[in-house]
Amino acid sequence: MQHPRYKFVIKGLPLVIASALNLLLLLCIFALLGNHRQQRFGFTVSSAATHFVMGGQYRDRTHYLSIFPGDTPRLFLETSELKGGLAELGSRLDALKGDKPGEVVIVVVADEAVPGGVLMQVMDCVKMRGFVCNFAGRPSVH
16 A cells, blocks of 8 residues: 555656655756855946056056945955955055055945045045055946
């Protein structure tokens, strides 16, 4: 006598086994298509892909600093958040210095709600270390 649970059969397989295989298949699909990297923060900004544009010769030494507004503004250098604020920014910039700090470009991407005083503090922190400081703007869409 067959157990009542195995009464339902789909293509020769009991229903419980068929549903378990479907669940396993779904888990494999999510695992393969999912993002295995850690979560990324900040803006997606990229430098020119060619040397034939203004500033293209520094594209390998260009770093992006994103600033989000708030009671304490959140800073992101590339895709990592600087939990220590401006103090950590200074130490991270010192690590980027190298032998020619004048050829290192820091592109600041800030939200419109970031106060101007914060932008000036960030710019002073970048310029004190001898880096080139640029601000990324957004094109107006009409």
